[in-house]
Amino acid sequence: MENILEVKSLTKTFQDFTLSNISFSLPRGFITGFIGPNGSGKTTTIKLIMNLLKKDRGEVSIFGLDHIRHEREIKNRIGFVYDESHFYEELTVERMKRFIASAYNNWDEEKFRSLAGKFSLPLNKSIKDLSRGMKVKFSLAAALSHKADLLIMDEPTSGLDPVVRSEILDILHDVIQDENKGVFFSTHITSDLDRIADYIIMIYKGEILFNKTKDELIEEHAVIKGPLSLLDTSLKNNLIGIKKGIYGFEALTAGKEAADALVKAGAAAEKPALEDIMLYYTRKENGNA
Amino acid sequence: MLNLIFKDLLIQKKTLGFLGLYIIILTLAFQSVGSGAFTSIIIAVTYQLVITAGSLEEKTGSDIVLNSLPISREKIVAAKYLSVFFYGLMAVLAYLIYAALLRLVPIPINIPPITPESLAAAFTVIMVMNGIYYPVYFKTGFVRARIISLIVFFAFFFGLISLFEAAGGSSSHGVLQAIAGFFSSVNKTQFSLMLIGGALIFMLASLILSIKLYRGREF
Numbered sequence: 001m002e003n004i005l006e007v008k009s010l011t012k013t014f015q016d017f018t019l020s021n022i023s024f025s026l027p028r029g030f031i032t033g034f035i036g037p038n039g040s041g042k043t044t045t046i047k048l049i050m051n052l053l054k055k056d057r058g059e060v061s062i063f064g065l066d067h068i069r070h071e072r073e074i075k076n077r078i079g080f081v082y083d084e085s086h087f088y089e090e091l092t093v094e095r096m097k098r099f100i101a102s103a104y105n106n107w108d109e110e111k112f113r114s115l116a117g118k119f120s121l122p123l124n125k126s127i128k129d130l131s132r133g134m135k136v137k138f139s140l141a142a143a144l145s146h147k148a149d150l151l152i153m154d155e156p157t158s159g160l161d162p163v164v165r166s167e168i169l170d171i172l173h174d175v176i177q178d179e180n181k182g183v184f185f186s187t188h189i190t191s192d193l194d195r196i197a198d199y200i201i202m203i204y205k206g207e208i209l210f211n212k213t214k215d216e217l218i219e220e221h222a223v224i225k226g227p228l229s230l231l232d233t234s235l236k237n238n239l240i241g242i243k244k245g246i247y248g249f250e251a252l253t254a255g256k257e258a259a260d261a262l263v264k265a266g267a268a269a270e271k272p273a274l275e276d277i278m279l280y281y282t283r284k285e286n287g288n289a
Numbered sequence: 290m291l292n293l294i295f296k297d298l299l300i301q302k303k304t305l306g307f308l309g310l311y312i313i314i315l316t317l318a319f320q321s322v323g324s325g326a327f328t329s330i331i332i333a334v335t336y337q338l339v340i341t342a343g344s345l346e347e348k349t350g351s352d353i354v355l356n357s358l359p360i361s362r363e364k365i366v367a368a369k370y371l372s373v374f375f376y377g378l379m380a381v382l383a384y385l386i387y388a389a390l391l392r393l394v395p396i397p398i399n400i401p402p403i404t405p406e407s408l409a410a411a412f413t414v415i416m417v418m419n420g421i422y423y424p425v426y427f428k429t430g431f432v433r434a435r436i437i438s439l440i441v442f443f444a445f446f447f448g449l450i451s452l453f454e455a456a457g458g459s460s461s462h463g464v465l466q467a468i469a470g471f472f473s474s475v476n477k478t479q480f481s482l483m484l485i486g487g488a489l490i491f492m493l494a495s496l497i498l499s500i501k502l503y504r505g506r507e508f
Contacts (some may be wrong), residue, residue, distance in 0.1 A: 052353060074361040086354045088345065091296075
């Protein structure tokens with residue numbers, strides 16, 4: 001089955017930042033987490049995919065179609081949730097919904113009503129009077145009410161309390177039960193992805209560091225804790241993002257053999273969380289081994 | 290397209306609510322302008338609505354939502370141009386209503402009637418003004434375009450008031466008197482049609498330029 005999204009050699013240069021030649025793809029039927037610290041290029045990548053920024057080079061195809069030549073057709077099948085609402089503050093939820101609904105060919109009013117009920121959306125309230133959580137829920141309800149095949153979300157859960165975040169993650173889990181749909185979820189809160197993501201793409205300083213299934217990523221990495229003396233041996237070469245303390249060090253290692261060798265030499269190995277992997281890779285890129 | 294225009298009206302409900310008060314104040318303020326008061330009021334009201342819509346869109350960063358929806362950039366631009374005519378017509382309608390109400394008040398107020406020439410002058414100016422403003426708006430966004438808009442508005446607004454004062458004989462400025470003299474000597478219907486036609490061509494050229502500029506805009 002063709003990928004739902006393919007990005008090839010995408011490049012965009014700003015005065016102080018470059019998104020360098022990035023390539024990745026999203027298979028259908030899965031949630032792909034797009035991680036990286038703030039300022040890594042997540043939002044830039046999403047804006048380029050949505051044609052809100054103009055690429056310098058590269059290709060983006062969504063549903064097998066060029067994202068610029070078939071822009072309207074593609075956007076009819078994309079649901080989007082951004083980190084800020086950008087909706088007209090003066091309009092009520094109902095009025096804003098009507099405006100959004102008029103733009104889509106496949107608006108499903110029944111679905112919207114059902115989600116609005118589930119999220120307890122106050123339809124007659126002005127957007128400006130909604131809490132951040134409610135604004136995100138409204139975005140999500142709108143994104144899910146036009147039979148979208150691809151959901152693109154840019155930091156949707158940042159600044160939300162754990163209860164709302166959990167509700168949103170549950171909804172995404174339901175969405176992905178349809179094997180033809182896909183979710184592209186950018187975040188720096190990796191614990192959300194620990195719960196629901198199938199694939200993880202990490203971007204840092206405008207470059208893709210890895211693109212793997214979450215299980216593969218967690219399986220092949222380990223958090224290593226050991227004495228400082230180990231850092232004087234050749235085993236140090238197997239370590240990523242070393243963090244030294246007074247009595248010992250902590251680092252990440254990739255590959256089972258490397259982890260086994262370190263454990264044999266006296267270190268302890270733990271299964272990493274996505275946050276560990278992101279942090280240690282970030283440290284590595286900053287020059288810490 | 291109509292949804293985009295309707296949305297621009299809905300987001301400035303508060304401004305629309307004050308439209309009547311605005312028209313009454315301007316009518317009272319322009320007592321010395323004579324027949325030009327109607328033209329000046331239509332220009333001022335339209336300017337106010339265009340600027341308010343732009344500022345509210347800027348405040349919410351709504352270009353991001355509009356351009357994430359399946360709406361073409363051409364449609365977004367064209368709707369803004371069409372909304373100028375809607376605002377102009379709304380201003381005329383509101384003027385008719387409030388002028389009728391003011392006539393009921395037992396105080397001596399000069400309420401100029403709407404003539405085909407003053408209507409043509411009003412629509413010519415709002416088309417030219419917005420024909421200059423919108424390409425800058427679509428290229429740079431509201432914040433920078435607002436400055437251009439303000440300059441263009443005051444140039445046209447006070448230029449026109451001076452011209453009407455000259456036509457009414459209350460200005461001694463030679464050039465203005467010469468222009469006013471020229472206007473009074475030509476066939477008014479033909480000249481009005483020429484003005485409207487010229488302004489429409491200008492606005493069409495401006496629309497094409499705005500579409501080109503907005504296609505390349507980044508958010």
